[in-house]
Amino acid sequence: MLPNAADVGAAPTRGLQRFDPIALPVAPGIPKAPKIELPGLPAYAPQNMPSQDIIRSRATLTLKARLTEDGEPIPNGLVWRLFSAIPAIDGRATLIASSESSEANFEVPAGSYILHVGFGRAGVVKRIDFTGVKTQETITLNAGGLRLDAMVGDGQTIEPARLSFDVYSDAETESDRDLIASDVPPNKVLRLNAGTYHIVSSYGSVNASVRADIRVEPGKVTDATLQHRAALLTMKLVRELGGEAIADTAWSVTTASGDPVRESVGAFPSMVLASGDYVIVARNNDKVYQRAFAVEPGQNTDVEVLTSDLAETPDPLAGSGD
Template sequence: MSDHTKGRPNMRPGFGTASFALSILFLQPALAQQAPPGGGGHEPEGPGAYASPSAIPKDPAAVDLGIPTSRGLKKLEPIALPQPPPSLQGSDLKLPAIPAFAPQPQPSLNITRPPNALTLHATLGKDGPSIPSDLVWRLFSPDPAADGKLPVIAVAKGGEAVFDVPPGPYILHVGFGRAGVTKRIDFSGRETRETVAIDAGGLRLSAKASADAVLTKDKVHFDIFSEATDEHDRRLVASEVEPGVVIRLNSGNYHVVSRYGDVNAVSRAEVRVESGRITDAVMTQRAAQLTMKLVREHGGEALADTAWSITSMQGDLISESVGAFPSMVLAEGDYVIVARNKDRLFQRQFAVKSGVDSDVEVLTSDLVDPNSPDIGTGD
């Protein structure tokens, strides 16, 4: 072996030259790409390659990745509905008839009623008709509280009451207007229905000052008292009752006071109310309304700043007022009218007749002291 072959790999003759030439052939394109433009490997690197926008594909994804491009919807096209199978086309289907109205089951009125409840309703009298409304039901405990009053257990309103309460004794009070009844009820805890009879009627009041002069509600009102042998033992049942209004009361006797005006026109009567009926009571007022004025002559102008006093013939004071035209209602009888103007007194006697409203003139000549100088106009 020659010196030139020492330290080299063993190669077959002729094969190494061919392989080297083939390697050079494949390396030439790569070397050409790495070389800067214009040749010369020793020159500095210049700018990179430039691609024209017209040369870039409009949809790179479609070109490079194979994704199909999307197109906008141009118009709405109808969707074809599925067709029935050929076996059903043209055949007559026999379907059951559907009624025009299907009745719905109505809810039970007892759907909210407790299964074991105390149900109460009332009648007008023992064998009278049922009372459908305007009732107030109250259940009380029979044992008084610390303040001495019976505690209220439950309250209901209407024609019928349903109480879901524990078993035990109770005190029941049912009110119908100003009528009512109280009774004891022993509830066993099972479903119980009980009827309460209210012995009540109605009272309708009116008043008149004469045969054809019916008094309106702005002039007259009534007070109703219970029956009693002594006046001090009477209990007020209803006050300020207007005429023509029906007041529900327990059957029995009542003392009615009619007041016409605010002075002394008072009328009294004993009235009986019967169960299940409306009693009409017409009360007569023996009184009249009068208007007073102080004038210098009959039909003259009334003097202002005048104070008035009405007294009985015995000197008892009946009423007082101030003004040029005071008006009041007085019971039938004789009176003394006193007018005061600028520290001067004028008076005259006057008789009130029932149902006769009138104007009363007091003349300046009716001086209490005739020696006093004449008064002025009063203005």
């Protein structure tokens, strides 16, 4: 006869509502195990309901930008970046979303954010407290444009490839200025925050430069033309005026007081020099030739050094040979 399931501690066949302790079988002659009180466990683990923030559709934060308070929305060229207002463990701001559209639409949860909107080199940073309700906000950049050019002499244009501009922030001293943009070509519109900027115009790469402080007005393109006092020189070592240039010639240019300005090698070296007095030195086949020359603003010319212009004194840039 088979033993009763209850007599050997087998679990009942009824559906379990709780995980109750199961009685162990007791064999004859073996003492009964001590009773252990265990907490009852539910037969299933209840599932957490999804967060309301997940199942609820997020509202949109819509952002537009304009140059001035009464200006029209900017149609293109904007870069939007939305950061968390709470910095990360390393102290850096966490980027939440970005856009390059004229109108930024961010679907983000309610909270505080740091917004940076850039327009060229103009930009603004603003704290946004988003309530989670569909919101539209327009940001005023208070920015404008700056277009630079330069001329030389009595209004002569300058070859664009030889002209560039550096734009600095306004400050009392040179060391306190920050470089905003470098090697800016002529007639390019720079987008800048409204304010005063220090401009350095370089004609060539030697010593012809001029400076000016220029104010950028909001909502406008400011045109500025700087005036250079310099000229483009092409140097030649010849045996007679109008003769053929002698190759393998090394050139040195110093000021009238002997300060080095530029060195070059070649039959036809060209350079732009600021107006003033210079000494041009040519070295060829261990011989040194020199000529004094005055640079006049806008007077581009060929400077010929004759082989008869032997230097009366040693080359000021030549070493002692030791």
